[in-house]
Amino acid sequence: MNKHHHLLLRGASSLTVSLCKRSGPTHLPPAGPLFPSSGAGGTTTAATIVSNFFSRHHHSTLTSPHHHLPKTARMSTTTPSPVDLIEQSKRLAAFQSVTAHLVPFPSRTRIGIGSGSTVIYVVEAITTLVPPTTLSTMTFYPTGAQSEQLIESAGLNLQYINKLPPGTLLDVCFDGADEVDPNLNLIKGGGACLWQEKIVATSSKKFVCVADFRKMSPALGTMWKKGIPIEVLPLAANRVLGELERMGSLGPKVRPGLPGKAGAVVTDNGMWIVDAPFRPLRVEGTSDKEKGEWQVDELADALIKIPGVAEIGLFYGKNGNQAGEGGAQKPVEAYFGMEDGSVKVLSA
Numbered sequence: 001m002n003k004h005h006h007l008l009l010r011g012a013s014s015l016t017v018s019l020c021k022r023s024g025p026t027h028l029p030p031a032g033p034l035f036p037s038s039g040a041g042g043t044t045t046a047a048t049i050v051s052n053f054f055s056r057h058h059h060s061t062l063t064s065p066h067h068h069l070p071k072t073a074r075m076s077t078t079t080p081s082p083v084d085l086i087e088q089s090k091r092l093a094a095f096q097s098v099t100a101h102l103v104p105f106p107s108r109t110r111i112g113i114g115s116g117s118t119v120i121y122v123v124e125a126i127t128t129l130v131p132p133t134t135l136s137t138m139t140f141y142p143t144g145a146q147s148e149q150l151i152e153s154a155g156l157n158l159q160y161i162n163k164l165p166p167g168t169l170l171d172v173c174f175d176g177a178d179e180v181d182p183n184l185n186l187i188k189g190g191g192a193c194l195w196q197e198k199i200v201a202t203s204s205k206k207f208v209c210v211a212d213f214r215k216m217s218p219a220l221g222t223m224w225k226k227g228i229p230i231e232v233l234p235l236a237a238n239r240v241l242g243e244l245e246r247m248g249s250l251g252p253k254v255r256p257g258l259p260g261k262a263g264a265v266v267t268d269n270g271m272w273i274v275d276a277p278f279r280p281l282r283v284e285g286t287s288d289k290e291k292g293e294w295q296v297d298e299l300a301d302a303l304i305k306i307p308g309v310a311e312i313g314l315f316y317g318k319n320g321n322q323a324g325e326g327g328a329q330k331p332v333e334a335y336f337g338m339e340d341g342s343v344k345v346l347s348a
C-alpha cells in the first residue's frame with residue numbers, strides 16, 4: 001500500500017480532526033465527541049470480531065497523514081451514541097478513501113458513485129477536498145435513483161453509465177458494502193441497488209469500498225445475516241425461491257416493502273429482491289453442497305445461473321488490479337472506519 005494512504009486519524013484521546021491541509025472548515029463533525037475507547041457504544045462483539053479478523057489477515061491501520069495533518073484536535077469528555085459512532089466511522093473511511101484515490105485530483109476524472117448511507121460521506125469528502133476548478137471538470141455516474149439525487153444535490157456533473165462509450169472505463173468507483181470478507185468478496189444490495197452498482201463497478205478501472213467496522217467479517221453471512229440480496233424478475237420469484245431452498249438457503253424470502261410500500265420492494269429496475277441466507281461462505285476451498293456449505297465463487301456462479309435471477313449481491317472474482325481492462329467486481333481496497341477513530345485498509 002502506498003505511503004500516502006497512511007493518514008492520521010488516531011489519537012491518544014478522542015479527537016475532532018480536519019483532513020484537509022487547505023484552509024477552510026473542519027471536515028469532520030464540528031464539535032463532536034469522536035471516538036471513545038474501544039468497546040464503548042455497545043460494540044464489544046464487533047470489536048472482538050474485527051480484532052480477530054485483522055490479526056489473521058493482511059491489513060493496514062492508517063496512522064499518519066503527513067500531508068493532511070489535523071488542523072484541530074479537541075478533547076472530548078462525552079461518549080457518542082452507537083449511531084453517532086457508526087456515522088463518524090463511515091465519514092472517516094470516506095475522507096480517507098477519497099484522499100487516497102483522488103489525490104492529486106486529476107481533471108476530467110470519471111467517478112462512479114454507489115448507493116447507501118456511506119456514499120453520502122464520499123460525496124461530502126469529494127466536494128470538500130477537491131478544488132472547485134477541478135471538481136467542475138469531473139463527471140459522476142450514479143448507481144440508482146438515490147445516488148443520482150445525491151450527485152445532483154451536491155451540484156456535481158451527472159452522467160449516466162449508458163452514455164459511457166464502449167471500450168471506455170470510469171477511473172474509479174466508490175461504494176459501500178453490507179459485508180466484506182478477508183478476500184474482499186462483498187455482500188451488497190441491502191438497499192436494493194445491487195444491479196446498477198455491479199454495472200458501474202465493473203465499468204471502472206478500480207472500485208474502492210468504503211465501510212464502517214461492522215462490515216468486516218471472517219466469512220460472508222457471519223455479520224450480515226439477512227441473506228444474500230438477489231434481484232429477480234417478479235414473475236420468476238417463486239421459482240427462484242424454490243431453487244434457493246434446494247441449494248440450501250435457510251429461509252429465502254421476497255423482501256417486503258413495508259412500512260414504506262405495501263407488497264414487495266421494487267428496485268430501480270422494476271425487479272424484486274429476494275434475500276437468501278446461507279451458512280457463512282467459505283473464503284477458499286470447495287463447497288460441501290450436501291450440508292448447504294458453499295464457497296463464495298461456487299455459490300455466486302450457481303446463483304447467477306438460476307433462470308429469473310437478474311443479478312446477485314455477491315461481488316466476487318477479480319479485482320481491478322487483476323482484471324486490468326474492467327469487468328472486476330471486487331474492490332482494490334476496502335476502507336473501514338473503526339470505533340477508536342482509526343481507519344483500517346484491506347488491500348487486494
Ligand SMILES: O=C[C@H](O)[C@H](O)[C@H](O)COP(=O)(O)O
Nearest residue numbers: 116117118176189191192193
Ligand atoms: O443496495 C445497497 C448498496 O449495496 C449499499 O452500498 C450497501 O447496502 C451498503 O449501504 P450502507 O452504506 O448504507 O451501509
